[in-house]
Amino acid sequence: MDLGQTTWEQAHLFERLYESLPDGILLMNANGEILRVNVQTEKLFGYSRKELLGQPVEILIPERFRAGHVGQRNAYHRDPRLRPMGAGLELFAKRKDGAEFPVDIMLSPFKTDEGMLVVAVVRDIKERKRAEHALQESRAMLEKLFESSPDGIVLVTSPEGRIVRVNAQAERISGYSRDELVGRSVDDFIPPRSRNPHGLNRLTYRPEDRAEGAGAILELYAKRKDGVEFPVEITCSPVETDDGEMVLGVVRDVTARKQAEDALRQSEERLRSIVETVKDYAIFTLDPEGRVTSWTPAAERIKGYRAEEIIGQHFSRFYPPEDIERGKPDQELRLVAEHGRFEDEGWRVRKNGSRFWANVVVTALRDNAGNLRGFSKITRDFTARKQAEEALLLEITSVLLSNLDIRRLLSAISACLSQVTPHDYSSLALYDPELRKLRLHLLNSPAGLDLNAEEMLIPFEGTPAGLSFSSRQPVVVDRLDDGRFTTSTIQHLIEAGIRSGCWLPLISHGRPLGTLGIASVKEGAFAKANLNLLSQVANQIALAIDNASAVSQINGLAQRLTEEKRYLEDELRTEYNFEEIIGESPALKRVLKQTETVAPTDATVLILGETGTGKELVARAIHNLSARRERTFVKLNCAAIPGGLLESELFGHEKGAFTGAISQKIGRLQLAHQGTLFLDEVGDIPLELQPKLLRALQEKEFERLGSTRTIPVDVRLIAATNRDLAKMVKDGQFRSDLYYRLRVFPIHLAPLRERPGDIPILVHHFVQKHARRMNKRISTIPPETMQALGRWHWPGNIREIENFIERAVILSPGSVLRVPLSELAEPEMRATELSTLEATEREHILRALREAKGVIAGPNGAAARLGLRRTTLNNKMRKLGITRKDF
Amino acid sequence: MLRITLLREPGPPMLKLEGKLSGPWVPELERSWNECLNEGLARPVQVDLSDVTFISTEGETLLKTMFQQGADLQSHSLMTQFILSQIKKDSNGNHNTGNGG
Numbered sequence: 001m002d003l004g005q006t007t008w009e010q011a012h013l014f015e016r017l018y019e020s021l022p023d024g025i026l027l028m029n030a031n032g033e034i035l036r037v038n039v040q041t042e043k044l045f046g047y048s049r050k051e052l053l054g055q056p057v058e059i060l061i062p063e064r065f066r067a068g069h070v071g072q073r074n075a076y077h078r079d080p081r082l083r084p085m086g087a088g089l090e091l092f093a094k095r096k097d098g099a100e101f102p103v104d105i106m107l108s109p110f111k112t113d114e115g116m117l118v119v120a121v122v123r124d125i126k127e128r129k130r131a132e133h134a135l136q137e138s139r140a141m142l143e144k145l146f147e148s149s150p151d152g153i154v155l156v157t158s159p160e161g162r163i164v165r166v167n168a169q170a171e172r173i174s175g176y177s178r179d180e181l182v183g184r185s186v187d188d189f190i191p192p193r194s195r196n197p198h199g200l201n202r203l204t205y206r207p208e209d210r211a212e213g214a215g216a217i218l219e220l221y222a223k224r225k226d227g228v229e230f231p232v233e234i235t236c237s238p239v240e241t242d243d244g245e246m247v248l249g250v251v252r253d254v255t256a257r258k259q260a261e262d263a264l265r266q267s268e269e270r271l272r273s274i275v276e277t278v279k280d281y282a283i284f285t286l287d288p289e290g291r292v293t294s295w296t297p298a299a300e301r302i303k304g305y306r307a308e309e310i311i312g313q314h315f316s317r318f319y320p321p322e323d324i325e326r327g328k329p330d331q332e333l334r335l336v337a338e339h340g341r342f343e344d345e346g347w348r349v350r351k352n353g354s355r356f357w358a359n360v361v362v363t364a365l366r367d368n369a370g371n372l373r374g375f376s377k378i379t380r381d382f383t384a385r386k387q388a389e390e391a392l393l394l395e396i397t398s399v400l401l402s403n404l405d406i407r408r409l410l411s412a413i414s415a416c417l418s419q420v421t422p423h424d425y426s427s428l429a430l431y432d433p434e435l436r437k438l439r440l441h442l443l444n445s446p447a448g449l450d451l452n453a454e455e456m457l458i459p460f461e462g463t464p465a466g467l468s469f470s471s472r473q474p475v476v477v478d479r480l481d482d483g484r485f486t487t488s489t490i491q492h493l494i495e496a497g498i499r500s501g502c503w504l505p506l507i508s509h510g511r512p513l514g515t516l517g518i519a520s521v522k523e524g525a526f527a528k529a530n531l532n533l534l535s536q537v538a539n540q541i542a543l544a545i546d547n548a549s550a551v552s553q554i555n556g557l558a559q560r561l562t563e564e565k566r567y568l569e570d571e572l573r574t575e576y577n578f579e580e581i582i583g584e585s586p587a588l589k590r591v592l593k594q595t596e597t598v599a600p601t602d603a604t605v606l607i608l609g610e611t612g613t614g615k616e617l618v619a620r621a622i623h624n625l626s627a628r629r630e631r632t633f634v635k636l637n638c639a640a641i642p643g644g645l646l647e648s649e650l651f652g653h654e655k656g657a658f659t660g661a662i663s664q665k666i667g668r669l670q671l672a673h674q675g676t677l678f679l680d681e682v683g684d685i686p687l688e689l690q691p692k693l694l695r696a697l698q699e700k701e702f703e704r705l706g707s708t709r710t711i712p713v714d715v716r717l718i719a720a721t722n723r724d725l726a727k728m729v730k731d732g733q734f735r736s737d738l739y740y741r742l743r744v745f746p747i748h749l750a751p752l753r754e755r756p757g758d759i760p761i762l763v764h765h766f767v768q769k770h771a772r773r774m775n776k777r778i779s780t781i782p783p784e785t786m787q788a789l790g791r792w793h794w795p796g797n798i799r800e801i802e803n804f805i806e807r808a809v810i811l812s813p814g815s816v817l818r819v820p821l822s823e824l825a826e827p828e829m830r831a832t833e834l835s836t837l838e839a840t841e842r843e844h845i846l847r848a849l850r851e852a853k854g855v856i857a858g859p860n861g862a863a864a865r866l867g868l869r870r871t872t873l874n875n876k877m878r879k880l881g882i883t884r885k886d887f
Numbered sequence: 888m889l890r891i892t893l894l895r896e897p898g899p900p901m902l903k904l905e906g907k908l909s910g911p912w913v914p915e916l917e918r919s920w921n922e923c924l925n926e927g928l929a930r931p932v933q934v935d936l937s938d939v940t941f942i943s944t945e946g947e948t949l950l951k952t953m954f955q956q957g958a959d960l961q962s963h964s965l966m967t968q969f970i971l972s973q974i975k976k977d978s979n980g981n982h983n984t985g986n987g988g
Contacts, residue, residue, distance in 0.1 A: 642905035642938030644890050659891040659919050662911055 024122040030077050030115060032057045032070070044124055046096035057120070062094045080109030080116055093122065102129045152251040154186065158238065161186045164246060173232075173253045175225030186249070191223050222251065231258045282379040285365070288372050290315050290333055302381050304351030315377070318348050320355065336362045337372055345382065345532055357386035389533050392419060397540045409548045413516075413541055414443035420537050421529060423518045425449070425498050428506070429458050429465040430514035430545070434712065438465055438514055440489070446521070449496040455489045462487050465515040468503040472512060474531050475503045478524040493519065502526035504534055506542035513542050513549075563666050564632060581617055582765045583758035587750040591618065598745045599625030604697070606682075606742045607720040609749030612799030615720035616680060618747060623676040628716055631675030636668045639681035647689050648705055651696070657706025669702060669713055676716045682742065683723035683734060690735045697741055717742070752794040752801065759790045762798065766805035767817055774809060780816045792824045842880045845873070849887040888912065889939075891919045901933040902958075908936075908950075909943035916946075920953050936962040942970055954978050 018025060024041035028034055037052050045052070045060055057073075058066045076083070084106050093103045106121040146153055152170030156163050166181045174181065174189055187195050222232045235250040275283050275296050282299035284292055291314055295307040303310075303318060316329035323329070323346070336342040341363050348358040359380040365373045396416045410428065417426050425445050429438035438458040440451070460466035464485055468475040478500050480490060493501075501519030505512055516538045520526070581592060598605055599622045607615040616635065623633040641649050648657075652667030668677060679685070685693065696702040701712045719742045728734035752759065763781065771778045794800050804823065812818040845866065852862040856870055863873040877883075889912035890905040902923065908916065923932050934953060936942075939962070942950070951974050954960055960971045 640940075642890075642940065644892065644903070644905040644938060645888065648888065648890065659893070660889045660906070660912055660915055662915055665888065 021121075022123075024124075026052075026057065026060075026120045026122065027110070028057050028118045028120065030118075032073050035117065041122065044095075044101075044122060045093065051096075060093050060122075062092050062100050065092070076107060076118070077116065080118070082106070082108045101126050149250075150252075152253070154181075154249040154251060155239070155241075156186050156247050156249060157243075158245050158247045164243070170251065173224075173230075173251065174222070180225075189222050191221050191229050194221065230255050280380060282377075282381075284377055286315050286333075286375040286377065288337075288374055290329065290375075293374060299379070302350075302356075302379065303348075318379075320347050320349055323347075332362060333375065336364050336375055340364050345386075348379065356381050357383045389530075389536075393533075393536055393540065396420075396537060397543075409544055410441055410443055413544075416537065416541075417443070417516075417518060420533060421518060421526075422520070423525075424521045425493065425496075425501070425517070425519040427517045428514055428541075428545070429469070429517060430506075431469065431512065432457075434710070438463075438469060440465075446496045446498065449492060449498075451489060451492055455492065458489060459487065463490065464501060464503040465517055468505050468515045469512055472505045472507060474505070474535060476526050476529065476531070477501050477503075478527050480519070497521045499523045500525045500527075502529055502531075502534065504531075504538035506538055506545060508539075508542040508546035511546075513545055516541055559664070559666065564671060581614060581621065582762050583755065584761060585750075585755035585758045587755045588758060591747055591749060592621075594745075594747050595621050596625065598622060598747075600627065601745075602626075602716050604716070604742055604744040605718045606725075606744070606746045607718065607749065608725075608746055609720075609722060610751045610795075610797055611722050612797030613722075613749040613751055614798050615722075615749060616678065618749065619676075619678040619680075619718040619720060622718055623678075623716075626676065626716065628675050632672055633676045633678065634668050634672035635678040635680060637680040639684040643686045643689075646686065647692065650689075650693065651702050651704055653705035654707045657704070661706065664704075667702075667704065669696060669715060670711060672713075672715045674714050676718060679717065679719045681721055681723075682719035683721040683725055683728060687733065687735065690738045694735065694738045694741055752797045756790055759794075759801070760786055762801055763789055763805060766802045767809060770806045770809040776809060776812070777815055778809060778812055778817050782816065785817060785819045785821070788821050788824065789819065838880060841876070842882060845876060845880065845882060846887050849882075854884065854887055889916065891916055893919070893923065895928075899931070899933055900928040901935055903935045903938070905938040907941040907943075908939055908946035909941055913943065913945045913949050917949055917952075920949075920956075920958070924956065931957050931959040933959045933961055936960060936967045936971065937964050939964070939967050942967070947974060950974050951978055 019038050021038060021040060024044040025038045026034055026041055027036035034052050034055050034057055037049055041047075041052065042049055058069055061069050084104070091103050091105060092100045094100050102125050104123045104125050106123075108119050108121075110117045110119050146167050149167055149169055152173045153167045154163055154170050155165040163181050163184050163186060166178055168178075170181065171178055176184075220232050220234060221229045223229050231254045233252045233254050235252075237248050237250075239246050239248045276298075278296070279298050279301065282302040283296045284299045285294040287293050291312055292310050295305070295310055299310075300306055314329075316324055319329050332342055332344065341361070344360045344362075346358060346360070347355045348360075349355055359382045361378045363376045365376055367373050396419070399412050399416060413428065414426060417423065423444070426443040427445070428441045428443060430441065431437075432439045435457060438460075440456040440458055442449075442451075458465050460470050462485055464475045464477050477485070480494050480499055480501060498519045499521055500523050501517060503518075504516045506514045506516055516534075518526070518534070581588065595618055605619070605622055607618050609615050619635075620633060623629060636649060638646060648661070648665060648667070650667050650669055652665045652670055653661045655661055655664050692702070696713065697717060700714060701710045703710055725734055725739050725743070729736045729739050752762075763786065767778055767781065789801075796803075804819075805817075807823075808817055808819045811820060845862070848862040848865045849856070852860060852865055855861040856863055856873055858864065861870070863870045866873060868876070888906045889908055891912075892903045892905075894901045894903055900923070902916075902919065904916065906912070934950075936950075947970060950958075950960060950971070954974055955978055960974065962968050962971055
């Protein structure tokens with residue numbers, strides 16, 4: 001072996017070892033100058049080898065330690081030896097980037113020919129320091145846990161059982177101080193009756209036996225310093241300590257838990273005892289799939305199954321086959337699982353196949369995490385109740401349906417309700433489609449409940465009745481004053497002492513008619529009400545109301561038809577039978593043109609004209625030419641009705657509206673609905689009635705006397721009068737607003753005296769008419785007769801001429817019309833008229849005489865001025881009693 | 888139709904009748920008249936028939952009874968005045984006959 005070679009290899013091996021060491025290694029001379037470093041040194045300090053060589057070692061030391069380091073280095077050189085540094089010294093080194101890190105340093109002297117060198121092995125202990133710190137924190141935490149544990153912790157020697165250490169809770173639960181506990185045997189804290197087995201247990205203790213706490217099942221007890229025993233749960237685990245193997249015992253005082261468990265057990269026992277002694281309720285439980293898991297004696301009595309034969313079976317066998325086919329049992333469980341509770345009534349089947357009417361309450365059973373664990377079911381046999389209810393319903397139905405008069409029906413409903421449920425208030429709220437509100441009808445109300453007309457109309461919003469009507473569901477209110485419903489109607493109920501109520505929808509043939517309200521002076525009176533029965537009663541009431549309403553409607557229509565028939569019969573009796581308007585004068589043609597123009601419109605027409613000029617005839621012509629001709633033309637002569645009855649005639653009245661109103665009456669306004677109302681002699685309408693008529697015309701609605709119900713009406717109005725309405729307005733005898741409302745389209749009928757050209761044609765017409773009626777043949781009207789008729793001024797107009805001609809036809813024995821011309825000078829009228837003419841004529845003659853200065857004859861005489869012959873004037877003067885002294 | 892209105896003031900009490908005194912309104916008036924009697928209204932109670940447009944035979948009989956019971960029958964209408972005069976005449980005649988017999 002070549003020694004030189006070997007040395008080189010050794011040197012090379014050393015070099016490789018030197019460079020691959022995990023610690024930094026520095027070679028320094030006595031001055032602290034760095035002579036050599038390995039790779040790890042470069043990594044530790046962040047300097048390159050080149051940067052480090054020749055530098056004082058102090059560059060690797062934080063500035064605050066440098067001053068002392070030189071002295072320490074010199075001291076080391078005086079006494080060089082292998083010396084570890086850093087353990088406990090908290091040495092720090094400094095990187096090139098200024099960061100400091102904890103280090104352990106091992107110094108060893110190294111003698112060379114050039115003197116003593118020092119090898120420093122530098123180890124980064126940052127990770128170790130961190131681990132030590134974590135360990136310290138962990139220990140401190142354990143210590144804290146140890147002391148603050150809610151359980152007593154005892155460290156005892158094994159197997160002797162001598163207590164070495166205890167925590168504060170161990171002191172509290174045992175009653176001994178820490179000093180008293182340490183050094184004692186754990187047997188001292190065990191009741192005497194358990195000491196022997198405990199000693200044996202301790203001696204044979206093996207860690208794996210006590211993986212879980214003892215005592216939970218074993219009923220272990222410990223003994224306090226005062227001798228009192230208490231239940232404990234103990235967990236033991238072996239621990240290795242510096243002093244050898246020991247056992248750590250965790251002792252929990254379970255007195256409170258034991259008490260709670262005992263209370264729970266007693267409670268369960270009581271509950272079980274109650275459940276098992278309940279006879280009328282079949283109480284049992286199901287698993288989530290619906291299999292029976294528990295069964296009570298009452299369930300056995302009601303359903304007929306013994307516990308051993310039904311437990312584990314599916315509960316669907318309790319249902320009738322038709323329900324099973326429809327999947328009702330599973331549907332029921334789904335509903336309960338979803339909503340938590342389900343209540344139902346229906347037929348169920350016993351073991352022997354017989355059926356009974358059951359009231360069933362199913363509740364979902366869930367654990368603390370909310371997982372479904374099963375269901376509890378309570379089934380009551382309601383067969384007897386069902387039969388009683390059906391009997392009651394039958395009776396109610398019979399009573400309700402036999403009352404077709406709505407008033408009697410309301411009384412019947414009130415009587416029926418008292419059989420169904422005790423209450424202090426009941427009402428019906430029926431839907432009024434015109435007002436879109438519910439109209440209240442009180443059936444039974446407490447004293448002091450005073451509702452005005454407005455409060456009898458119930459809105460949908462903010463009322464239990466409205467809510468029930470809208471939702472079509474019963475609404476039960478346990479406290480009316482809970483703030484949910486604040487309308488004045490509800491406030492009045494509360495003020496009258498009502499505290500709770502139940503409102504049920506009245507539905508007939510799928511159509512909501514209104515609601516039934518029942519209320520009580522007690523709070524929550526309907527919380528446990530039999531809503532099923534009440535709903536069935538409500539259904540019967542709805543049906544009865546529907547029937548009564550239909551009957552009332554039919555009666556109403558029949559009454560209206562009767563009224564119409566009576567009216568039309570009256571009309572027939574008084575009919576003038578004008579088939580057409582006779583005449584050819586321009587004045588009449590103008591009227592006919594106006595009639596034709598206004599008829600197709602719905603405009604109000606005011607016909608003005610003297611009596612007998614044919615105002616009604618024109619009104620009928622307007623109606624017959626209008627779109628309303630298929631409907632009724634209703635006439636009311638305002639002058640022919642006593643003032644006190646006019647309102648009733650016009651608007652109708654309710655029964656009892658006034659003394660004498662012995663039945664409901666439909667007014668002319670309503671009779672004329674969709675037709676035409678002709679108000680003749682409209683100027684005779686009493687002033688106090690005029691605003692109501694005006695409102696009816698403008699609003700197209702009115703109320704009957706004695707009623708608050710508004711009746712809409714669609715009527716075309718034609719009014720007529722022979723009075724000077726404008727003057728009446730001026731004199732305050734007629735309201736101006738009504739006048740202008742009527743005077744939309746005025747038609748003036750000229751008196752006959754202003755259209756004498758129509759007299760011959762009228763005479764011929766009436767002669768023909770009455771001759772035919774009297775079965776006479778009149779072919780000749782003498783010319784002088786016609787002239788006389790044409791001269792007469794006819795103050796009674798066409799009515800007068802017709803009556804006159806009728807009389808003439810009666811008096812005519814043959815084919816020539818014989819007219820009693822003497823009648824054309826009716827004494828009083830003529831005297832009045834002539835008196836006026838005479839006065840005028842007299843005054844005119846006197847004026848001419850005065851202008852002629854009393855001269856009668858001659859070209860400038862009065863006779864010439866008057867266009868008369870002298871003798872004629874003289875005769876007139878004699879006749880008029882004019883003498884010289886008069887001029 | 889007949890409207891019956893009891894006017895208590897001003898002046899002595901008065902039953903004002905408007906419309907037709909016939910058919911079911913005859914017993915209705917009788918009922919109202921009896922109420923007036925039972926109420927002990929000051930006598931005589933005036934009955935104003937000015938606005939009565941028709942009086943049936945039953946109505947006349949009732950008016951006669953009312954007249955005999957102290958009603959002061961009044962009217963401004965010629966037709967009714969004639970009927971009332973007949974009623975009063977008959978009543979007085981009967982009354983006299985009664986006294987005479």
